[in-house]
Amino acid sequence: EAGVTQFPSHSVIEKGQTVTLRCDPISGHDNLYWYRRVMGKEIKFLLHFVKESKQDESGMPNNRFLAERTGGTYSTLKVQPAELEDSGVYFCASSQGTKFGANVLTFGAGSRLTVL
Amino acid sequence: QKEVEQNSGPLSVPEGAIASLNCTYSDRGSQSFFWYRQYSGKSPELIMFIYSNGDKEDGRFTAQLNKASQYVSLLIRDSQPSDSATYLCAVKDKYSGGGADGLTFGKGTHLIIQP
Numbered sequence: 397e398a399g400v401t402q403f404p405s406h407s408v409i410e411k412g413q414t415v416t417l418r419c420d421p422i423s424g425h426d427n428l429y430w431y432r433r434v435m436g437k438e439i440k441f442l443l444h445f446v447k448e449s450k451q452d453e454s455g456m457p458n459n460r461f462l463a464e465r466t467g468g469t470y471s472t473l474k475v476q477p478a479e480l481e482d483s484g485v486y487f488c489a490s491s492q493g494t495k496f497g498a499n500v501l502t503f504g505a506g507s508r509l510t511v512l
Numbered sequence: 513q514k515e516v517e518q519n520s521g522p523l524s525v526p527e528g529a530i531a532s533l534n535c536t537y538s539d540r541g542s543q544s545f546f547w548y549r550q551y552s553g554k555s556p557e558l559i560m561f562i563y564s565n566g567d568k569e570d571g572r573f574t575a576q577l578n579k580a581s582q583y584v585s586l587l588i589r590d591s592q593p594s595d596s597a598t599y600l601c602a603v604k605d606k607y608s609g610g611g612a613d614g615l616t617f618g619k620g621t622h623l624i625i626q627p
Contacts, residue, residue, distance in 0.1 A: 439602075487555070
């Protein structure tokens with residue numbers, strides 16, 4: 397089966413510009429997550445979709461970040477306007493649901509964002 | 513503030529030896545515990561998860577959980593150079609997934625297996 401696909405793999409933009417990251421989860425996975433790793437820090441949770449609904453967006457840094465998952469398939473994460481501190485690797489993960497009581501996530505390779 | 517602590521390393525282990533990776537967590541409500549392996553520039557890949565106290569074995573890997581001490585570890589037996597990677601510990605405070613919380617990650621331990 398195809399894994400979690402993210403695009404672009406690397407984006408370099410200037411401060412103030414807009415970037416849109418895309419994630420295609422594994423087919424049939426209702427749960428979709430966005431995480432971010434800033435240089436030198438741990439991977440941090442941003443938000444969680446169940447199908448097209450935002451289940452938890454407590455990790456979103458501020459209102460410059462907008463995530464959507466129209467139709468409950470792929471998701472986009474838009475940063476507008478981008479700031480220097482937004483640089484990092486944005487990971488998407490998906491899961492089918494519970495398995496033996498634990499939610500097993502499959503991660504994509506990440507989209508590296510560099511804001512100059 | 514939930515925290516997951518790992519020694520960043522690098523942890524250097526000779527080939528064939530046992531590599532021991534440790535992780536502590538601050539939230540006593542944590543219920544599920546995960547070990548991910550990440551090669552440079554690649555996606556984190558799930559190795560094991562555990563949610564009951566004690567040991568769980570899968571091939572060369574053993575996860576150990578001690579909820580009283582808020583401690584989880586990963587042992588890799590017969591270490592191979594291909595095991596060289598960053599190992600991420602993650603915890604979740606809900607027993608069943610798909611709910612409102614995401615995983616809380618540690619910064620990861622960089623493991624180097626010396627041939």
